[in-house]
Amino acid sequence: MPRTVSSARRHTGRSRRLRIAAAFAVLAALGGYLTVQYVSGGKGSEQCTVRSADGSDGRGRTYVLTSEQAANAATISAVGTTRGMPERAVTIALATALQESGLRNIEHGDRDSLGLFQQRPSQGWGTEKQILDPVYSAGKFYQHLAEVPGYSRLPLTVAAQRVQRSGFPQAYAKHEPDAALLAAALTGRTPSALTCAPPRTTAGTGEASKVRAALVRAFGKDVLPATDGAAEQTPAAGATAAGSLSVPVRPDRRSAGGARQHGWALAHWAVAQSEALGIDEVAYAGLVWEPESGWRTERKESGTTEVRMSLVH
Structure with a gap:
């Protein structure tokens, strides 16, 4: 028996409402997904x-x-x-x-x-x-x-x-x-607490001059000693072998935890900035960080008087 006009209209109306409801559900799910991705930085990006x-x-x-x-x-x-x-x-x-x-x-x-x-x-x-x-x-x-x-x-x-x-x-x-x-x-109160694994494909070549500039901007001009022609050749001035940087750790009267805590603040800063600045190794207080392995005991134990950073090259 053929449908009456009114029943066909009712059926069409129900179908339209179901389609609209389904569309809203998809949009809501997509909006929720995009919100999560926006806040987290994207799927798989939590490094x-x-x-x-x-x-x-x-x-x-x-x-x-x-x-x-x-x-x-x-x-x-x-x-x-x-x-x-x-x-x-x-x-x-x-x-x-x-x-x-x-x-x-x-x-x-x-x-x-x-x-x-x-x-x-x-x-x-x-x-x-x-x-x-x-x-x-x-x-x-x-x-x-x-x-x-x-x-x-x-x-x-x-x-x-x-x-x-x-x-x-x-x-x-x-x-x-x-x-x-x-x-x-x-x-720096919690040692070796931060680790990052930035993808090698996105980490650019590290430049010591850029790392120095970023350190000074974040920690102030006293984070590195003043450099001159002679001092540039010494580790205390922040320069080591090509492709690496040494940052002296000195007592910081502004830090309640003393020099060692300040050293870990510097080390964690370097790890956090590793992708942006092309840092692929950080060593401090007998531990060394690398993207592939995180923090591990260093074979040749480093002291607490400097933080060493090796750069991508």
Whole structure:
């Protein structure tokens, strides 16, 4: 028996609604997937791992991130410690950047927000070019954080909100455990806690001059001694054999952990920057890091007076 016109219309309407619902489901799934990829940096791109101090037996906490995220986190930490800020300040800064940008130096955001901390040129944070410089933007964050009375004793959400004036202040809280884990490693308090495995195909040739410039920008001019014609030939000046760099580890009065902790901060910074700067080996305190094997005991034990970096060539 043929359908009536009304039943055919009902059938057509149901079919259309089912197709629309299916299309929305696909779009929602795709949107969720793209969001995950956007925050994580893409499928298969999580190349760095940081572990807690008790993670050597596999039972400690770990956090996985991309090389880009690790490099930005290391810059945020270095700028903070160079300014004499405590580890708690670094934790606050990292949690803020995790929430605002996923530790990615993005060129867009709400209204005119930009960069790691989504700072706004229209609100006096600096020019677009300045804000997109991780060293500058981290410095501005710490400058404002230091002006918050008793920030180190405040809940992280409160301290971060005093700086950011976010519409969602409680969102910072969920990032505190991961930020604390990162801060402990990147400030050097947890030795050999960060490892990265950047793909050799994307790591460019390393240049000692670029590594020196990046070190000075992140840690300040005192990270390397002043160089002159004679000093350039000595390891203490930061120059070793071709394709390598030696960074002296000296007592840092700004670091509560002393010279050894400062050394691990430098070593972890080098690992985090390995893809960006073409570093393929880091040695410090009897351990050596390589992309293929992570941290292992060095055959010829290195001391704690310098961090050695070998460059891709």
